[in-house]
Amino acid sequence: xxxxxxxxxLRDSSTPAIPNLEMGGNVLVTRLDEIVNWARRNxxxxxxxxxxxxxxxxxxxxxxxxxxARFGMEVFRASPRQAxxxxxxxxVSKKMAPVLRQIYxxxxxxxxVVSMGACASCGGIFNNYAIVQGVxxxxxxxxxxxxxxxxxxxxxxxxxxxxxKIRTQRLGMLLELTPRTEPPALETxxxxxxxxxxxxxxxx
Amino acid sequence: xxxxxxxxxxxxxxLKITMRHFLEPKDTVSYPEQRKEQFARTRWRHVxxxxxxGLERCxxxxxxxxxxxxxxxxxxxxxxxxxxxxxPGERYAKRYEINLLRCIYCGYCQDACPTGAIVLRxxxxxxxxxxxxxxxxxxxxxEPLPVRDEVAEAAK
Numbered sequence: 001x002x003x004x005x006x007x008x009x010l011r012d013s014s015t016p017a018i019p020n021l022e023m024g025g026n027v028l029v030t031r032l033d034e035i036v037n038w039a040r041r042n043x044x045x046x047x048x049x050x051x052x053x054x055x056x057x058x059x060x061x062x063x064x065x066x067x068x069a070r071f072g073m074e075v076f077r078a079s080p081r082q083a084x085x086x087x088x089x090x091x092v093s094k095k096m097a098p099v100l101r102q103i104y105x106x107x108x109x110x111x112x113v114v115s116m117g118a119c120a121s122c123g124g125i126f127n128n129y130a131i132v133q134g135v136x137x138x139x140x141x142x143x144x145x146x147x148x149x150x151x152x153x154x155x156x157x158x159x160x161x162x163x164x165k166i167r168t169q170r171l172g173m174l175l176e177l178t179p180r181t182e183p184p185a186l187e188t189x190x191x192x193x194x195x196x197x198x199x200x201x202x203x204x
Numbered sequence: 205x206x207x208x209x210x211x212x213x214x215x216x217x218x219l220k221i222t223m224r225h226f227l228e229p230k231d232t233v234s235y236p237e238q239r240k241e242q243f244a245r246t247r248w249r250h251v252x253x254x255x256x257x258g259l260e261r262c263x264x265x266x267x268x269x270x271x272x273x274x275x276x277x278x279x280x281x282x283x284x285x286x287x288x289x290x291x292p293g294e295r296y297a298k299r300y301e302i303n304l305l306r307c308i309y310c311g312y313c314q315d316a317c318p319t320g321a322i323v324l325r326x327x328x329x330x331x332x333x334x335x336x337x338x339x340x341x342x343x344x345x346x347e348p349l350p351v352r353d354e355v356a357e358a359a360k
Contacts, residue, residue: 067232118274121305122335125274136335145331146338147248148308156235158331165333 040084040110041166043072044159047083047107049100052090054117054149061152071159080106085162086139087155091119092132104139112166114158115141118148247311247324250302252345260290260346261321264297268313268322276306277313300342304330 050058062068062076077083080103092100104113115135118124121144123133135141142165145158233240253261264281282298290296313322322345332338351359 064231065233066235070232070234118306118308122303124306125308127274134335143331143333144305144335144338146305146307146309147328147330148310150331151328153235153240154328154331157329160236161331161333 037167037169041163044085044112044162044166045075045077045083046073046085046087047080047103048076048078049086049103050089051092051096052117052119054089054120057149057152057155058087058089058116061155066152066156068156068159071156071163073159080104081108083107084110085112085114087114087116088120088135088139088141089116089149091124091126092135092138093130094132097132097138100135101138110169112142112162113139114143114145114155114162116145116155116158117150118146121146124148242326242328246326246328247309247314249304249325249327249330250307250313250340250345251323251325251347252300252342253321253323253347254350255292256350258349259292260296261319262297262300262317263291263293263319263321264295264300265318267316267318271312271316272307273310273312274306274308276303277301297342300345302340302345303338304340305335305338 050056060066062074068074073085084107086104086107088100104111113135115121119126119131120135121141123131125148127133132138143158143162145154147154150158255261264279266279266281269275269277269279278299278301279297280299281295284290284294284296309324311324314324330338
């Protein structure tokens with residue numbers, strides 16, 4: 001920008017001084033980001049996707065004692081078209097896997113996945129041929145919740161973490177195309193770690 | 205049909221029940237600000253305990269790993285030496301890792317432990333974004349060193 005024009009813009013009393021004038025074009029979009037994220041994270045409609053015992057805790061967290069409605073998440077939708085969030089609550093059998101993926105594909109973007117409980121996250125006690133060892137082999141998972149089953153408090157904590165994640169997302173980001181953050185190195189200073197993150201080999 | 209008897213009175217009767225529930229105390233625990241009281245034997249995240257003198261209770265016997273129904277515990281033992289002593293016995297756990305995602309928090313490891321080294325406490329806020337962050341190493345599981353009395357005095 002021309003120095004003279006900059007002087008006028010910054011010094012002229014009738015023109016409000018704008019810091020970082022070169023970044024001025026970003027200001028509008030940045031604020032829009034925040035508003036859209038605010039709307040998105042405070043009206044997440046979860047999909048009714050209870051597969052096993054974790055679903056009891058999921059229902060309980062929507063009931064009066066824990067009251068997910070405080071976060072705007074009380075509307076459990078039976079149709080994937082109206083849902084933003086898929087809470088995979090329970091073990092996913094290999095027969096269920098294509099169904100789960102299809103339902104995920106039917107959800108409109110932006111969409112998020114919470115893997116609830118040990119079984120959905122990595123197979124849990126079912127380290128066998130029938131159960132998918134972690135639902136992240138089928139769909140991208142945003143938040144993992146450990147526990148067998150996680151208590152409603154633990155699930156609500158995970159949903160708050162999901163809200164924090166949505167807060168940092170940029171507008172127009174295609175969720176599935178964004179590169180996932182590089183996982184931290186699995187090696188410690190004294191050598192490699194024994195338990196790899198994806199423990200898929202059957203040990204029994 | 206009597207308007208008062210058949211319409212207004214039943215409505216009033218029904219709304220009376222609704223209003224009574226309005227006045228009852230609330231059941232909701234507004235979680236992030238206010239926490240539900242945990243039960244006495246709640247089992248959540250593991251902690252490796254120390255003795256009062258700061259030595260680790262864990263002797264690296266791997267009984268917890270054997271009792272674990274999901275095999276989420278890995279223990280690698282090493283010998284204590286006179287110059288490098290971690291636990292009172294002959295051996296200590298050189299590496300102690302738990303996959304908190306695979307763990308089902310059954311507490312069998314706590315029952316199996318002969319020295320009472322591993323206990324499950326009530327910290328349930330474990331959710332995270334990546335699978336890698338769920339592997340708890342020995343440094344993360346060990347409780348902090350006890351502060352000696354003279355150090356605590358000096359800090360005052």
